[in-house]
Amino acid sequence: MSLVAAAKKAADRVVVTIFVNPTQFGEAADLESYPRDEARDLEMLKQAGVDVVLIPSVEEVYPGGDETIVETTRMANMLHGLVRPGHFRGVTTVVARLFNFVQPDIACFGEKDYQQLQVIKRMTRDLAFPIDIRGVPTVREPDGLAMSSRNVRLTPEDRAAALVLSQSLTAAEQAAAKGTTIEALRDLISTTVSAEPRATLCGLDIVGAEDLSDLSGDLTSPAAIMISVEFGGILLIDQRVVTP
Template structure:
């Protein structure tokens, strides 16, 4: 595996791979890798001859009071995992290589970025769209893979790629979960044992609400019950909402729905979502 930190070297390396006729899959990450990320890598290896994984903790997607400074960084361990998995290129640029002096461009995707995390974290999806657009232009992949755990992020990226004619195949990979059902996340490392055991209330509450809705139960009541369940478990709830799975707008009976939630426990913000057959 090549570990590359300079854009000039990345482009030279990828040009050599393309000269051999190889297609390229990209898995963008912020590091602190876990089994969820490695599931993306496994899918990437099936999708293309060569796999590039990026590790970049993107400052533009963190708000002023968020956890940029303490976000887990495990470069050596991450590199070992990726090398063992057969990744071809690890793209791990410093901040100044991604945002050089004078950088003044912002990518904003309206519609799907509004509401949910877009409302709870103002500016977050501008930061996501900007860095992903940069990564796409740096790597120029044929296919890129993202986890469905960050479902709104996936919708934002799909909209951006369609609108800006990137010509990249965007694939979502199902959420990977621990044995108790909690969605795998780098932020789970923040949870001490007591909070970790309480955190499973999040996927369980969503599962109960989704089952109720699919059986024809009242959606508003199901969402309210889910919120109450989370509060009782010690969460501060940002949102629990049922939306259309494609547009993230109001759900439409007969179309695929998605139940999404974000909540904090002991200062750690967790997100999760489940598919819902609505109406």
């Protein structure tokens, strides 16, 4: 709904797409268990004054016999893309098709999946889509956990443990403001997450905020920190851009 609010401020009409995309899921079980509540979604969108809701079928998005994929060759196969092979290929392929369905002037995406945002920006630029891609800040629960449809699948114990994501990022942000190195930030986050016994750190990347380039040594420019942590089989992600 924060994306809707941002879009309403930026445009005369707002179109929302609802589509659980099968090509970006690595495991069939994850796709099947993904939370769906179309009736609730539609009611919220109606109350917000959305003009159009597009709910395509899988057959409409992926017609039988289709052979074409869209992929950013470098940005999709690094960082979180190594943890979830093929995920970003599914994202860019479906987003390109949805862009062609809707033909928007502006498209809003959340910053929580920071790599996804940068991948979509690069795809839009490279394929010359006449679309302004806008990032929208991560929305958080009162205790700091980034909102996600996956959160409802956490047990109460894992839900409490999941706060370690935002806690580790806040600690890194504070350290960055005082002056530090990339290596020290990595150690700080790893130590913080490892102190939570219910958490399994699956990915930790600290890269250039704009191009996802490798960083090392002293932190001298804005860096994007992206982490993925598993709790009881549920993979959560979070991110923070930190500055020296």
